[in-house]
Amino acid sequence: MTKIKLYRCLGVVCMALVFTACKTPEIAEKKVNKAVPASFNSQDSTKTNSxxxxWKDYFxxxxxxALIDTALVNNQELNITMQEIRIAKNEVSARKGEYLPFVNIGGAAGVEKAARYTFQGSNEAETEIKPGKETPEPLPDFMVGAFATWEVDIWHKLRNARKAAVARYLGTINGKNFMVTNLIAEIANSYYELLALDNQxxxxxxxxxxxxxxxxxxxxxxxxxxxxxxxxxRFQAQVLNTRSLQYNIQQRIIETENEINFLVGRYPKHIERDHEIFVDMVPTMVQAGVPSQLLENRPDVKQAEFELAAAKIDISVAKANFYPSLGISAGLGLQAFNPVxxxxxxxxLANLAGDMVGPLINKRAIRATYQNANAKQIQAVYNYQKTLLNAYIEVANQLSNISNLQNSYDLKxxxxxxxxxxxxISNDLFKSARADYMEVLLTQRDAxxxxxxxxxxxxxxxxxxxxxYRALGGGWN
Known part of the structure; x- marks a missing residue:
């Protein structure tokens, strides 16, 4: 009869825990808008995408x-990011281990002397190990065994935490890809600047x-x-001014070379190049494709998408804290006062126990964690939409820039x-005294x-x- 009453009490407690846990705060999640315009700058687009x-075919x-190849191996910032990827991958393994049983093995040894006029001391004094052989005093204690604990993931809190870690791991991979894209673009821009300085x-x-x-x-x-x-x-001053300009350009060349050397991950050295081909370079014809391709091609957009997915899963993890958790512990070993x-x-020695614990009163911390998870999810939505909008605008700006620069170059x-x-003409007119020296100087300066x-x-x-190329998401694949 006593056991029946105990089971009923446990049932009532469990029902109370579940009932109170179900009262989670009402929170509205923000939905993400992935819609983008059908084309860039209202131009007809095809799915052909540069x-x-x-990158070896583009450059x-x-x-x-050769510089880009070296940078992809030696660039320090990129190598730091690679370690962040490893950390995120290890975090996935850690989260996976949390919903599996923990089993430990160990041993212990000690000695204890209980006071004679206590319950334990009096029992030991009256207990004989064998007929005529009393319990040792003080009493040694030796133990060896295995012990296991397991939190049963009944609300999928631990599994969802692992899913969130996986999403963040995939996000770090795309973060690395975005860094590769930017690194390639930065080296290429610095290289072309170096060629321009050589020509100047x-x-x-x-x-x-x-x-x-x-x-x-x-x-x-x-x-x-x-x-x-x-x-x-005046002619002498112009020569001196131009010579001064020469040293200024030479300093800029050194600084640009060292910028490239830093990106490549090496100490300053001469950058091999052929500056004579610069003037005859023809800009690559670029196919922008359709804006929806940015969702797959831009690593920063994909990273923001994975961060958003992780933030959504975090809400489920935080919500599970309102529900009771079920834990199981067990032990199996050997224990005696003498190793023999x-x-x-x-x-x-064997034991098996289960417990169910859930929040009942004062859930402010749990509620705050839940609300923070929701706020971060909304933040991730805005970040995703900002990243996508920025990607679209970057492409639109560069397409317009390419067109305008071509017209400007032709006029220049x-x-x-x-x-x-x-x-x-001015030199000939000056020699024949039909033009003054200021006209010659101004003409030379303008030229x-x-x-x-x-x-x-x-x-x-x-x-x-x-x-x-960078704005479209090229370079990392």
Whole structure:
């Protein structure tokens, strides 16, 4: 009868735990919107996408591909991220281990002397191990055995925690892919900037030679009283200014080389390159595909998607804290006051117990954790939509940039041709006293600036081809 009452009491307690646990706070989860426009910049699109190209097929300069190959092995930031992936993978293993039984094996030894006038001491004094042989005092204790504990995952809290860890692990992989994409783009942009600086340096050196020759002519004209000392000084100042510009460009070349060396993961050294091919480079024709392909091609979008999935699962994990947990513990071993008796079957020790514990009063901490999980899920939704929107805008901007840069380059090229011809014309007019020296100086300055602008525009064109490839999600596959 007593057992029946005990079982009834346990049943009532369990029902109370389940009933009170079911009263979880009402929280509305935010749904994610994955809809994107049908095309970029209202242009007709096909599913052909340059992001599907391997970076070795997209970048054909052998010096550039060699740099990228080295960076993918030696870049420190990338290697740090690889360790983060390992940490996330180990976290998955840790979460998996939590819903499996924990089994430990061990042993213990000790000695105890109970007070004579206590319940335990009086029992030991009256107990004989064998007829005529009293219990030892003090009483040694030796034990060896295996012990197991297991939290039964009845609400899938532990399994969901593992699923969340898996989602975050996949997110770190895509984070690494996004870093690879950015690393390749950064090296390519720096490489093209280096080629542009080389060409600007070559232009400056040619202009120094032209201006030096003009200075000598002006000096001769001063001797024949055709010009004054002022003209000589102005031509001399222009030569000095251009020489100063040469050293400025040389410093920028060194800094750009070292930027590339840092990305490649090595100490400063000369970057092998062929700058003469830069002017004749033709920007790669890019196929943008359709915007929906960004969901699969952009690693940062996929990373945000996995982070969102993990955040949703975290809500289920936090919700399970409102429900009672069921634990089972067991032990099997040998225990005796003398090691000799450990081999005796009577020394076998065994136990098996189960417990169910759940929150009943003061669930503020659990409720706060649950609400935080929901807030983080909403935060992850906004982060996903922001990442997707940013990806779309990046592609749209670069497509527009490519078109405008092409038009700008064509006009700049015409400007350079016109000013280059004007240098010869101004020099001839100056020699025949039909133009003053200021016209010659201004023409030379304008021609130099236009050539610099043309090289700068070419560099921006190459940067645009790199940036659109990165924006589409190319480089990591």
């Amino acid at each position: 992001a599907d190209l391997n 054909t300069d052998p010096y550039l591909t 340096l070559a232009i400056v050196k040619r202009n120094i030679e032209i201006q030096s020759n003009a200075l000598e002519i002006v000096k001769l004209q001063k001797q024949s009283a055709r010009v004054t000392e002022l003209a000589v000084r 008796y450990l081999v005796n079957p009577k020394s076998i 090229a015409q400007e350079v041709d016109a000013l280059t011809q004007s240098i010869t 130099l600036e236009s050539k610099f602008d043309l090289i700068e525009t070419k560099m921006q064109q190459m940067h645009a081809t790199v940036n659109i």
